[in-house]
Amino acid sequence: MGENGVRGSARGTREAANPPKILLVDCDMFYVQVARLEDPDGAGKEDLLIVGGSPTGRGVVTSASYGVREFGVRSGMPTGQALGLCPEAKVVPVSRKACSLRSRQVREALQDLSPVVQAASIDEFYLDLSGTERLLHQEPLASTAGRIREEILSRTAISVSIGGGTRKLIAKLAAGTAKPGGVRVVDPGQEEAFMMSFELREIPGIGPALAQALEKKGLVSVEDLLPVDRAWLERWLGPSRASWLWNRARGRDSSRVNPSESRKSISSERTFGKDLSDDRDLERELLRLTTSVGATLRRKGLRGRTITVKIRDEDFRTRQAGHTLPDAVEADATLYSVAQNLYRELRRKRRVGVRLLGVGISSLVDGDSPPQLDLFGGKAPVEPERDRVVSRVLDDLRDRFGHRAILPGRMLENRNKDEPEIERKS
């Protein structure tokens, strides 16, 4: 946090001589690009393209082409509303598989070009090029960024925009001004001047809630905030949030480019086409979601201790319940028995129609790390080895015969007769 006393520190002195060189590589309307690349004759030929959920159901826009954005369409907007603004647009579904594949290709290409790469999201990557001056023969950062952009385009067919500066925050905001398909670097020392061109709500970390609270105090732009008395800010927001905001508005950000951010949680959730009330229906969905979370968990070689169930009621009120086990687990049987108890507890408290159901797992550890030992060694394991074996065998069968082939027992009764024949993958 406190970035203020940096001037006299070792870091400050080092930086004055050799300022950090941070880039943010941001894929332009990523989901739209991927949809076009996957279907060059269909989506590839549409100028007005929306990627997202179905307009008749409860879908929202994941990403829209620039042509569509001119009509005021934004991501997160209900697809029906988007079509109201831009009736000519074509809507196609998101292909998560294709998107993660393309994302990985971009990341791998960047890793060939830069020593330190951090994936910040599916379509954003931070690069730290500090200390590469000799390697790059003192090439200006903007030229390096331009070369990286061209290289990524030719190797992955994905167009990116790149922002650069001495801080992640500066690089991120600069990338936003470079879109689409451009490069923008803020020179060292120009950070505060650069920040002056933004409204507070454009600063990453200032969302709708804080932006609105600031606006009520008459603070809309960065310029509005700079002269504000720091002590007043602390009385209003508390010391920690005040200092965060104080620094952000000045372009100060102490976070580093960290290539090895490990995953903290895995979850799966679903909004139903129509609200569900029947517990049998809901528990069947719960089982599906749990199995999906379990499969991801095991595929990544992880186990987890905390299981969470989330319900969004028909009135959009969201409730959550969680339980932490003494040992990390991975088998569907364990996950489901905990999830079912949590689900029933939530339903006992409030029984109305359910719009969304979700299951998550956190407190993750490597699957091969030893279980927590208790001093007397006599504790029964939370999860029988047999259950783990069963889950892994089912994972393997699903891999070979498709995920519809093996459904949990309770689901078999409800299998639809007109589902496609089981396909054998090569």
Place this chain on the structure above:
DNA sequence: TCTGGGGTCCTAGGACCC
């Protein structure tokens, strides 16, 4: 036209231990 799905981080209160 009502509001997706995948995440991260922070806060605050209570339990529990020393």
Place this chain on the structure above:
DNA sequence: TCTGGGGTCCTAGGACCC
């Protein structure tokens, strides 16, 4: 019989991001 703080873990909720 009464009275401490500090640290850590767990839980629920909420803000925020893409």
